Amino acid sequence: MAIFKRKKYDKKTIKEFEQALKQQQQELEDKIKELNLREKDMAIKMPDFMANEDASIEADEVEELNNLLSLKMEWENQLERVKGSLERIEKGVYGICESCGELIEIERLRIEPSGRICMQCVKKQNSQLK
Numbered sequence: 380m381a382i383f384k385r386k387k388y389d390k391k392t393i394k395e396f397e398q399a400l401k402q403q404q405q406e407l408e409d410k411i412k413e414l415n416l417r418e419k420d421m422a423i424k425m426p427d428f429m430a431n432e433d434a435s436i437e438a439d440e441v442e443e444l445n446n447l448l449s450l451k452m453e454w455e456n457q458l459e460r461v462k463g464s465l466e467r468i469e470k471g472v473y474g475i476c477e478s479c480g481e482l483i484e485i486e487r488l489r490i491e492p493s494g495r496i497c498m499q500c501v502k503k504q505n506s507q508l509k
C-alpha cells in the first residue's frame with residue numbers, strides 16, 4: 380500500500396487552528412456589527428454628510444466617522460483573511476505557504492493563524508520592499 384506523504388499538519392493541530400480562527404471570526408463579526416450600529420447612529424445625526432458638502436458638521440465628528448470607517452475596513456480585511464484560512468482548512472491546504480509551498484512554521488501560525496506565507500517568504504518580501 381502506497382503512502383503518500385503530503386506536507387501538512389495533522390488533524391489535531393489543524394483543529395486547534397480552526398477553533399482559533401472561528402473565534403477570531405466571531406469576534407471580528409461582532410466588532411464590525413457594533414461599528415455598523417455606531418455608523419448608522421452618526422449617519423442619523425448628520426444626514427447630509429454624504430450628500431451635501433455644505434452641511435454644517437463638526438470637524439471632530441467627521442474625523443470620528445473617518446476613523447470609524449478606516450477601522451471597519453481594517454477589520455473587514457482581517458475577517459476576509461480569517462475566512463480565507465477557514466476555506467483552506469476545508470480544502471486541506473491549510474498551513475502551506477502560498478508562495479513557496481512549504482509548511483508555514485507552527486510558531487508563526489500560533490501568533491497569526493490566518494498567516495498565509497512562511498517566515499522565509501515574509502523575510503524575502505520585506506527585503507524586496509526595502
Ligand SMILES: [Zn+2]
Nearest residue numbers: 476479497500
Ligand atoms: Zn514560503
